[in-house]
Amino acid sequence: MTIMIDTGNHIAAKAAVMAKPDVVAAYPITPQTTLVEGIASFKAAGEFTGEYICVESEHSAMSACIGASAAGSRVFTGTSSHGLLLMHEMLHWAALARLPIVMCNINRVVGPGWNIWADENDSISQRDTGWIQFYCSSNQEIFDTVIQAFKLAEHEKISLPVMISYNAFVLSHTSMPVDIPEQKVIDDFLGKYKPQWKLDVKNPITFGNIIGPVGYFNVRKAMINAHENALKLIPQIAQEWKQKSGYYHGGLIEEYKCDNAEYILLCMGAIGAESKVAIDEMKKKGIKIGLARVRTFRPSPIDEFIRLGNKADLIVIDRNISPGLGGALFAEVKSAIYDKSDAKVYGFIAGLGGTDVTYKDIETMCKKAINGKAKESELYGVVEV
Amino acid sequence: MALKDFPVEECVLQGSAACPGCPATIALRTVIKALGKNIIMCVPACCTSVIESLWPKTSFNFPVMNIAFEAAAAGASGVEAALRQQGKEDTTVLAWAGDGGTYDIGIQALSGAIERGTNFIYICYNNQIYSNTGIQRSGATPYAAWTTTTVTGKTEFRKEFGDIIRAHHPPYAAQACVSYPEDLYKKVKKAKSIKGPKYIEILAPCPPAWRFSMERTVEMGRLAVETGAWVLYECENEVMTFNGKSKLILEKKIERKPIEEWIKYQGRFSHLFKPEKDSKRIKVLEEHIDQMWERYRQCYK
Numbered sequence: 001m002t003i004m005i006d007t008g009n010h011i012a013a014k015a016a017v018m019a020k021p022d023v024v025a026a027y028p029i030t031p032q033t034t035l036v037e038g039i040a041s042f043k044a045a046g047e048f049t050g051e052y053i054c055v056e057s058e059h060s061a062m063s064a065c066i067g068a069s070a071a072g073s074r075v076f077t078g079t080s081s082h083g084l085l086l087m088h089e090m091l092h093w094a095a096l097a098r099l100p101i102v103m104c105n106i107n108r109v110v111g112p113g114w115n116i117w118a119d120e121n122d123s124i125s126q127r128d129t130g131w132i133q134f135y136c137s138s139n140q141e142i143f144d145t146v147i148q149a150f151k152l153a154e155h156e157k158i159s160l161p162v163m164i165s166y167n168a169f170v171l172s173h174t175s176m177p178v179d180i181p182e183q184k185v186i187d188d189f190l191g192k193y194k195p196q197w198k199l200d201v202k203n204p205i206t207f208g209n210i211i212g213p214v215g216y217f218n219v220r221k222a223m224i225n226a227h228e229n230a231l232k233l234i235p236q237i238a239q240e241w242k243q244k245s246g247y248y249h250g251g252l253i254e255e256y257k258c259d260n261a262e263y264i265l266l267c268m269g270a271i272g273a274e275s276k277v278a279i280d281e282m283k284k285k286g287i288k289i290g291l292a293r294v295r296t297f298r299p300s301p302i303d304e305f306i307r308l309g310n311k312a313d314l315i316v317i318d319r320n321i322s323p324g325l326g327g328a329l330f331a332e333v334k335s336a337i338y339d340k341s342d343a344k345v346y347g348f349i350a351g352l353g354g355t356d357v358t359y360k361d362i363e364t365m366c367k368k369a370i371n372g373k374a375k376e377s378e379l380y381g382v383v384e385v
Numbered sequence: 386m387a388l389k390d391f392p393v394e395e396c397v398l399q400g401s402a403a404c405p406g407c408p409a410t411i412a413l414r415t416v417i418k419a420l421g422k423n424i425i426m427c428v429p430a431c432c433t434s435v436i437e438s439l440w441p442k443t444s445f446n447f448p449v450m451n452i453a454f455e456a457a458a459a460g461a462s463g464v465e466a467a468l469r470q471q472g473k474e475d476t477t478v479l480a481w482a483g484d485g486g487t488y489d490i491g492i493q494a495l496s497g498a499i500e501r502g503t504n505f506i507y508i509c510y511n512n513q514i515y516s517n518t519g520i521q522r523s524g525a526t527p528y529a530a531w532t533t534t535t536v537t538g539k540t541e542f543r544k545e546f547g548d549i550i551r552a553h554h555p556p557y558a559a560q561a562c563v564s565y566p567e568d569l570y571k572k573v574k575k576a577k578s579i580k581g582p583k584y585i586e587i588l589a590p591c592p593p594a595w596r597f598s599m600e601r602t603v604e605m606g607r608l609a610v611e612t613g614a615w616v617l618y619e620c621e622n623e624v625m626t627f628n629g630k631s632k633l634i635l636e637k638k639i640e641r642k643p644i645e646e647w648i649k650y651q652g653r654f655s656h657l658f659k660p661e662k663d664s665k666r667i668k669v670l671e672e673h674i675d676q677m678w679e680r681y682r683q684c685y686k
Contacts, residue, residue, distance in 0.1 A: 022470040025463060051466035056497030060459035063452060063494065067427065067463025070450050073470060075463075089453055199425045199448040199464065201476055206443035208451030215440055 001179045001245075008171035011139045011178050012078065012104045012164075013038025015146035017048040018186045019102070022073035022193075025053035025064035029083040030116050031168040032106045036078060058083035062090035062101075069099040070207065072198035074150065077101065080168065081108035081122045088126065094161045095130030096219060097208065098196075098226070100153030101161040102146065107135075107269060107319075108168040109353055117354020118167035120269060120320040124297075124328045126163070130223050132230055133298040136166040137272035139176040141249040145295075148237050150190050155237075157229040159196055167270040167319075168354065181245050189244050227299040234296055250293065252301035257283065258290030263370055264308050266333060267317040268294045271350075271357050275317075278362035289366060294329060302336040309333075309341030315369045317362065317380075319351040326377045347377035355381055386570055392418045401444035403436040406599030408563045408589035408606070409510045410436060413481065415566045416508060416587075419573035422447050424477045425464050429457040429491060431483035432517045433510075455490040457482040458498035461505045469504075477577055478505040484525035485515045487586075488546050499553040499582040506576045506583045512591035513543070520594045527614070528673060529666045531653040532594075538656060538666065542673055550584045551620055557583040559619035563590070564606030568628055572619055579621075588615045596652020605650065613641035613674050616681070625685040635681055644670050 004014065013035050016024070026036045042048035051068075055061045058079050069075045079087060084105050094101050105123050109115040123133060132152065136142045142164065149162040166172060199207065211219065235251025242248040256276055258264055267275055272293035279291045292308055294301065308314060314337075318327025325331055330347030337343060346369035351357040361381060368374040396417040403410040409432050417424070426449045428434055434451055438444045452460040461480040468476050480498075482491055487509035495507060514532050515521040522532040522539055525546065529538040550558045557579045561569040569587060576583035590605035592598065597605055609615035610630050617628040626632075633639040645667060648654035657663040 023463060023466045025466070051470055053462055053466055054501065055459060055462070056493060056500070059455065060462070060494045060497055063456035063459035064463035064466070066452065066456075067450065067460035067465075068467040069463070070460075071425065071464045071467035071471075073463075073467040090456065093453055199450055201423050201425065201448055204422070204446055204448045206437050206440075206445055206449040206451070209437050209440050209443060209449075210435060211440040 001181055003177050004180050005175050005177045006139070007034060007173050007175050008139045008142050008166055009035035009106070009173065010038045011143050012146055013042065014180065015143045016076045016102070017042045018183060019076065019147060019150045019190060020074065021050050021076040023051045023053065023065070023068035023075050024077060025055050025061045025068065026077045027055050027058045027061045027079070027083060029058070029080050031108060031172045032078050032080040032083065032104070034173070035104060035106070058086040059090060062087040062094060065101045066090060066094050066097060066099060069094070069101050070097065070199050072195045072200070074154070074193040075101045076103070078104040078106070080106040081110055084122045084126060085110065088129070091126055091129040091131055095223065098159040098223070099161060100159055102149045102153055103161065103163050104146065105163050105165045106168050106172045107165050115353055116168060118170050118270065118319065119352055119354055120165065123163060123165045124320040124322070127298055127328065130160065131298065132160055132162040132296070134162065134164045134295055135268040135297060136164060136171065137270055137293060139171060140178045140247060142166055142171065143178050143180070144241060144245065144247050144249060147186055147189065148241050151237050152230065152233060154193055155233055156196060158226050158233060160223070160226050160230070165269065170270040179245070179247065185244050189241065230299050231301070250295050252296045253304050254293040254295060256291035256293065258292060258311070260288060261290035261312045262288040263315055263366065264312045265289060265291045265315045265317065265362070265366060266294060266308070266329060268297060268329060269319060271317055271319055271362070274357060274359050275362050277359035278366065281359060281363055282366060287370065297329070300332055300336065305333050305336040306340045309337035309343035313344040315346045315348070315366055317348045317350055317365060319357070321349050321352060330377060346374045348380045349378070350380040357381070386567060388566055391570065396422055396446040398444045398446055400438060400442070401436045402438050404593055404599070406592040406602045407432070407436065408512060408591060408602050409433055411563045411602065412510050412569065412587045412589055415569050416573050417447065419570045420477050420479065420577055423475060424479050425450065425468070426479045426481050427452055427457050427461040427464060429482050429486040430454040430517065431486050433481060435517060454486055456494055457486055457491055458503070458507055459494040461507070462498050462501065462503045465503055465505050474504070480505060480507040482507070482509055483517070484509060484511040484513060485523045488524035488544055496553065499550070499555050499584065503582050504580055506573070506585065509586045510589040511586055512589040512594060514591065514594045516591050516594045528670055529654060529657060531656060545677070547586065554623065555582040555584055556580070557619070557621050559585045560616055561585060562588040562606045562610055562615055562617060564603045564610070565617065565629060568617060575619070575621070594653070596655070597650050601650060605647070608642070608647040608650070611642045612644050612647040613678055614644060614647055627685070634678065635685070641674070641678070644674060
């Protein structure tokens with residue numbers, strides 16, 4: 001192990017390169033740029049020996065990743081916000097093609113107006129594409145999740161693309177110390193990529209031709225099965241990585257001080273790290289509250305939500321919004337526990353547009369819910385201008 | 386190479402879902418004979434995604450990846466990079482797209498792939514319309530042609546797409562036509578021998594869309610060349626060579642036939658002839674072709 005003090009993007013680039021992808025295809029977008037610049041630097045230094053395709057758009061980035069992955073390569077890319085939205089069509093394509101592409105997405109506001117700060121609406125908008133989605137709360141977790149993502153994506157029972165999201169600037173441009181394992185540890189953990197299907201002149205197949213309703217429904221069924229398998233494999237792979245590296249950030253969720261909790265706070269991404277401070281502060285004041293930070297948004301950890309709902313009332317903070325409905329995680333938690341738990345569920349939408357969410361804000365939201373003063377779902381932190 | 390000397394093995398197999406008289410199938414058959422089976426083909430949404438037939442069967446005896454409409458060249462870039470990493474650079478990467486997927490929705494990915502020097506062959510089979518979706522106008526549809534979205538005839542000229550490609554300075558760019566398989570075969574063979582991005586566009590007269598009877602596909606291609614509406618050329622390392630009758634037209638050794646000789650057989654231009662002859666629009670078509678040839682003569686004679 002060596003300690004590297006660097007930004008989330010540089011840490012992600014380091015992790016990606018240490019996973020030894022054959023092909024990276026990417027297009028620059030703020031705040032992802034330092035990630036692709038990092039890979040370009042590793043390439044120039046000879047530390048990354050794969051192909052680096054500097055495409056002319058994110059749509060082409062994902063298309064090139066699909067081509068490379070279909071030809072049997074281990075593939076990585078990164079994007080953010082509008083770039084992710086431009087990829088949308090190809091995200092569906094990659095997932096339905098069952099290609100184990102790994103991608104970092106730096107959660108950034110969607111315009112207009114132009115705004116480059118943290119907001120999760122970009123990746124939440126991709127929730128139905130079939131990608132597995134992780135949300136990270138520290139640079140160490142970014143490193144470890146990128147490595148775990150390759151193992152998961154390429155697993156024979158998964159064969160799905162994986163997206164690792166982390167908040168713009170809060171993580172992407174903030175330096176933190178990260179333990180970097182020896183290359184051999186990663187090589188042993190991941191092994192060599194063995195594609196389950198590929199374009200091969202020795203075994204000519206036509207991939208993706210016209211398929212009737214019956215066949216297509218089976219394609220979807222297989223994808224659903226893979227997501228169900230992921231519910232078991234994500235915690236298992238996290239444990240395996242813990243054995244190898246010593247680092248563990250939770251499985252589907254990360255529980256923090258949930259014993260004897262009467263309230264459990266649920267959130268994702270960088271707000272999860274800030275929430276630990278808020279939990280500690282509230283514990284000091286005698287409030288029985290714990291944290292369940294959701295690492296995996298897809299597949300949805302439904303059984304975990306039910307288990308938590310049977311322990312405590314739930315408070316959900318979303319840094320995203322489905323306009324006309326509310327926070328995405330809030331809606332999903334409520335839907336998951338319906339008829340399975342009597343827990344009250346409170347939802348707050350906070351931090352949109354990159355507005356800061358401090359531990360004090362989190363404490364304020366939690367107390368409002370605990371004191372019975374919160375609506376079922378409300379916005380927090382809107383300052384009239 | 387003479388037609389009788391083409392390889393006998395067929396890789397475009399029986400049981401395809403192509404229309405009778407389909408030019409794309411004729412073109413692909415010739416192209417694969419020239420390239421051989423050591424290829425990976427990338428196909429965006431186009432007629433070929435139907436022609437290849439329904440899962441779990443296929444009518445193509447070589448590896449094919451279907452990809453989204455605008456993504457052929459980008460998908461092929463990924464395949465090419467993967468093959469290079471695997472040391473399989475002897476495998477030809479072929480992107481095979483229609484004019485909609487090339488002139489319009491796919492132009493960005495194609496431009497990017499050529500600019501990056503992608504080692505692949507991009508072939509556009511140009512039937513001058515969105516045929517797979519039921520005959521809508523594309524950037525390749527000629528002036529005055531009927532389509533379901535240009536009901537009284539297209540009011541704009543087609544793009545000079547070859548000019549756009551050559552402005553990228555690829556090592557090889559060519560125009561061919563299904564009606565001249567020896568010329569097409571030779572061009573594909575040459576493209577295969579060159580490293581870097583190669584672009585070939587094949588005129589593909591489409592019976593249902595152009596509204597002519599299915600046995601006239603080859604004739605419609607020949608007349609397109611003889612009337613000068615379509616040009617056969619190749620451009621290797623910036624050197625333009627015109628081929629066949631196009632060379633004779635360029636050098637004024639033969640007169641190109643009047644455009645009427647081509648359009649009168651096509652229902653898509655029937656409104657130019659009845660109820661009465663639309664001499665004005667026919668003249669516009671003629672003049673546009675003359676201007677194109679004058680441009681070629683000034684640049685390349």
